[in-house]
Amino acid sequence: MHSIISAPPPRPWLAYFFLALSMALVGSYVALSKPLVAIFSVFLLAWLRFGIGGLCMLHWLQRPANEAPMTAGTRGLLFLESFLGNFLFSICMLFGVSMTSAVAAGVIMASIPAVVAVMSWIFLKERIGLRVWAAVACSALGIGLLALSKGELLAHAPPAQMADLTQKTALWGNLLVFAAVLCEAAYAVIGKKLTGALSPKRITALINAWGFVLMTPMGLYAAWQFDFCAVSSPSWLLLLFYALAASVWTVWLWMTGLQTVPAARAGVLTVMLPISAALVGVGVLKEPFGTPQLLAFVAALAGVVLATMPENKAPTLPHSV
DSSP: OOOOOSSOOOOHHHHHHHHHHHHHHHHHHHHHHHHHHTTSOHHHHHHHHHHHHHHHTGGGSSOOTTSOOOOHHHHHHHHHHHIIIIIIHHHHHHHHHHHSOHHHHHHHHTTHHHHHHHHHHHHSOOOOBHHHHHHHHHHHHHHHHHHHTSOOTTSSOOOHHHHHHHHHHHHHHHHHHHHHHHHHHHHHHHHHHHTTTSOHHHHHHHHHHHHHHHHHHHHHHHHHTOOGGGSOHHHHHHHHHHHHIIIIIHHHHHHHHHTTSOHHHHHHGGGHHHHHHHHHHHHHHOOOOOHHHHHHHHHHHHHHHHHHSOOOSOOBOOOOO
């Protein structure tokens, strides 16, 4: 497969910045999508997101003159990237967060770096250094401490029958959030393969187009019965930010960073997703920020430092499976 890139890959420090910024934006729009879900249904919200993003990226769909025609394998990877990273991730995360607690969702999301590292080791045959594994552990520890420090589950204890129903609903919510974790990890690994064949802009536009096609039947059904005139101007502006952040900015930043950074190391930077979601919670929802939260951030950011520092030749885990 030819390596066809329309622009030179970014320098390592800039690539790491792009990856971290991408995941920080994901965390912010996941948190800020909660008021949107109260207005639009999940399927309508996702369909509008892909539609708005597609209109902004029509000029990115055209194949550059220096890019070879796509092979059947590349087309298949593009579909999988959109199906898992756009379509299923959006559905699983939005429904999952609505059914479980923020504490449980935060703990589960902290497993993203570890899942990405394992998938990169298995599918991309990337050698995972001990420092990267230590970074994964720090990231998971930090976000786990952050989530567990919130203590929201005991705020309102329901009656016994309602508690049983709530427990079952939370179980399904946790499973959906973990399914979103798997989708996000697959997105990171598949994206690494795609950046060797297509430019980041074209990848962004193509997987968004697939997301729009996949969501159209359910989106049209939801739109048929929806009163668009009842939506306020601030809600439309929030929808515009959500669409641009989710469909354009985060994907382009991630694919650009993956041109330089191995998928396993990039996966550690997904720790910025729950960190930014928590920061939005503190800033917007006025959640407390004390010593436990500070310790969690220190541990998580230590993982980012370990992941991005240059490695000397260090022993690595065997990558044969």
